[in-house]
Amino acid sequence: xxxxxxxxxxxxxxxxxxxxxxxxxxxxxxxxxxxxxxxxxxxxxxxxxxxxxxxxxxxxxxxxxxxxxxxxxxxxxxxxxxxxxxxxxxxxxxxxxxxxxxxxxxxxxxxxxxxxxxxxxxxxxxxxxxxxxxxxxxxxxxxxxxxxxxxxxxxxxxxxxxxxxxxxxxxxxxxxxxxxxxxxxxxxxxxxxxxxxxxxx
Amino acid sequence: xxxxxxxxxxxxxxxxxxxxxxxxxxxxxxxxxxxxxxxxxxxxxxxxxxxxxxxxxxxxxxxxxxxxxxxxxxxxxxxxxxxxxxxxxxxxxxxxxxxxxxxxxxxxxxxxxxxxxxxxxxxxxxxxxxxxxxxxxxxxxxxxxxxxxxxxxxxxxxxxxxxxxxxxxxxxxxxxxxxxxxxxxxxxxxxxxxxxxxxxxxxxxxxxxxxxxxxxxxxxxxxxxxxxxxxxxxxxxxxxxxxxxxxxxxxxxxxxxxxxxxxxxxxxxxxxxxxxxxxxxxxxxxxxxxxxxxxxxxxxxxxxxxxxxxxxxxxxxxxxxxxxxxxxxxxxxxxxxxxxxxxxxxxxxxxxxxxxxxxxxxxxxxxxxxxxxxxxxxxxxxxxxxxxxxxxxxxxx
Numbered sequence: 001x002x003x004x005x006x007x008x009x010x011x012x013x014x015x016x017x018x019x020x021x022x023x024x025x026x027x028x029x030x031x032x033x034x035x036x037x038x039x040x041x042x043x044x045x046x047x048x049x050x051x052x053x054x055x056x057x058x059x060x061x062x063x064x065x066x067x068x069x070x071x072x073x074x075x076x077x078x079x080x081x082x083x084x085x086x087x088x089x090x091x092x093x094x095x096x097x098x099x100x101x102x103x104x105x106x107x108x109x110x111x112x113x114x115x116x117x118x119x120x121x122x123x124x125x126x127x128x129x130x131x132x133x134x135x136x137x138x139x140x141x142x143x144x145x146x147x148x149x150x151x152x153x154x155x156x157x158x159x160x161x162x163x164x165x166x167x168x169x170x171x172x173x174x175x176x177x178x179x180x181x182x183x184x185x186x187x188x189x190x191x192x193x194x195x196x197x198x199x200x201x
Numbered sequence: 202x203x204x205x206x207x208x209x210x211x212x213x214x215x216x217x218x219x220x221x222x223x224x225x226x227x228x229x230x231x232x233x234x235x236x237x238x239x240x241x242x243x244x245x246x247x248x249x250x251x252x253x254x255x256x257x258x259x260x261x262x263x264x265x266x267x268x269x270x271x272x273x274x275x276x277x278x279x280x281x282x283x284x285x286x287x288x289x290x291x292x293x294x295x296x297x298x299x300x301x302x303x304x305x306x307x308x309x310x311x312x313x314x315x316x317x318x319x320x321x322x323x324x325x326x327x328x329x330x331x332x333x334x335x336x337x338x339x340x341x342x343x344x345x346x347x348x349x350x351x352x353x354x355x356x357x358x359x360x361x362x363x364x365x366x367x368x369x370x371x372x373x374x375x376x377x378x379x380x381x382x383x384x385x386x387x388x389x390x391x392x393x394x395x396x397x398x399x400x401x402x403x404x405x406x407x408x409x410x411x412x413x414x415x416x417x418x419x420x421x422x423x424x425x426x427x428x429x430x431x432x433x434x435x436x437x438x439x440x441x442x443x444x445x446x447x448x449x450x451x452x453x454x455x456x457x458x459x460x461x462x463x464x465x466x467x468x469x470x471x472x473x474x475x476x477x478x479x480x481x482x483x484x485x486x487x488x489x490x491x492x493x494x495x496x497x498x499x500x501x502x503x504x505x506x507x508x509x510x511x512x513x514x515x516x517x518x519x520x521x522x523x524x525x526x527x528x529x530x531x532x533x534x535x536x537x538x539x540x541x542x543x544x545x546x547x548x549x550x551x552x553x554x555x556x557x558x559x560x561x562x563x564x565x566x567x568x569x570x571x572x573x574x575x576x577x578x579x580x581x582x583x584x585x586x587x588x589x590x591x592x593x594x595x596x597x598x
């Protein structure tokens with residue numbers, strides 16, 4: 001049993017109460033699922049777009065189906081989970097607002113992490129480099145990126161306000177995925193990614 | 202093999218005896234314990250032929266029920282008493298295999314309506330002393346499952362750790378989990394669907410018509426007349442066999458290759474290898490299977506409609522289910538395609554059930570579930586391992 005997971009996943013895992021019910025949308029290789037199941041006794045389920053990822057997860061004893069956030073969240077009944085988790089995937093969805101709405105319908109809480117498009121490096125590259133930004137958390141060329149709906153931390157806050165969604169926690173992370181404590185204006189400049197825990201108001 | 206040779210391969214006597222006195226375990230229920238059938242009649246007396254592998258643990262918590270497909274039987278992991286060939290799932294079941302007989306107590310019963318020792322149209326009707334034939338009531342998948350539940354009661358097994366099966370076996374798995382959710386910890390329907398499509402029914406109807414059009418069928422009373430509708434049954438099998446294979450697999454295996462000749466014969470012998478192959482499939486099948494059983498079991502598959510039995514909403518069938526599901530489909534299976542499997546997944550999601558779903562890349566068609574498919578083995582082994590941990594089953598020592 002491996003207790004070491006990516007730092008940002010560890011942050012998410014720490015937000016989840018033990019023995020809760022959780023759905024990880026875009027669960028990848030299932031490392032967060034496995035951690036939640038093994039170390040927090042969470043009834044953890046996963047959804048993953050790539051069939052290879054799904055097959056690997058199921059072969060490891062995880063409950064995972066093939067599906068994507070845009071299409072398949074709507075199958076679930078209201079309040080089916082305590083948490084619906086979307087890690088580093090929101091920016092790749094077709095309809096992020098609808099995905100968020102579905103997450104908060106299906107789950108009592110939603111945990112969302114995403115790269116901050118207002119990070120100073122991104123700004124510099126666009127303003128002075130005149131090219132689409134490529135950074136460690138946004139490593140793609142403009143023509144092959146899966147990230148079609150990028151946003152900044154402030155953009156995300158604005159969307160939550162517009163949707164009437166309550167932000168329970170917001171953690172801003174630096175390059176090493178370490179939490180940094182800064183006023184919002186600076187956080188939006190210096191944070192490389194962010195993790196939000198949301199609930200319906 | 203020519204069609205004349207096929208018709209000459211009459212049902213051997215030992216094959217017929219197997220229906221009443223099977224070479225396997227068998228439990229007989231008297232007239233005081235009738236099996237209530239969906240057709241609205243009671244079947245009594247009746248018997249269930251079954252095999253077990255491995256050992257039941259002290260907690261009685263490690264039982265795995267395997268459900269066989271249309272032409273399968275209880276002989277999963279032993280030499281078949283009629284064909285003398287290995288069991289139908291020796292790649293999957295056994296010591297160290299995904300369904301590990303060192304860890305699990307594996308049970309497989311011949312379906313009711315079958316011809317390998319569970320009561321069916323080939324069994325002797327106690328009222329007449331003759332084979333039931335078409336006097337046997339039409340049975341359903343739910344009846345098959347109900348009969349298996351009776352067997353488990355008899356064996357003193359309350360909860361199954363897992364129910365596993367492909368095709369018709371997968372239909373039974375689904376029916377098991379829906380009929381007895383508290384008795385099924387984990388359900389693994391493979392290459393299955395919750396209902397037959399029009400195309401599925403159509404293919405089965407061709408098979409049934411082939412059997413009934415055979416003059417040797419004699420209205421189902423062929424045993425009385427000491428005949429056998431071997432040609433009809435062989436054609437039924439040939440038709441069905443095409444549906445079990447993918448177009449690519451058939452093309453890869455045979456293409457237009459000729460059979461034992463260098464040029465076309467300008468006749469109607471088996472010029473092509475694919476013809477010879479199908480004739481072989483048909484002729485070997487009639488030696489081991491009862492034609493009336495084929496009619497009854499295909500009918501049960503056609504009648505199966507899990508959503509229909511729950512107000513047309515499949516999710517209703519799964520509402521509140523405690524069972525954990527693992528569904529598998531194969532990319533080239535056009536008989537029970539992935540999209541039908543996905544419908545089940547959607548319905549299970551709507552019931553917030555614990556579900557895993559894997560589509561296995563394979564060009565072997567529907568039959569893939571019976572074949573060497575490493576990804577299927579990995580998936581099944583991993584899922585069972587996870588479920589065993591959740592169930593608190595001890596590891597293999």
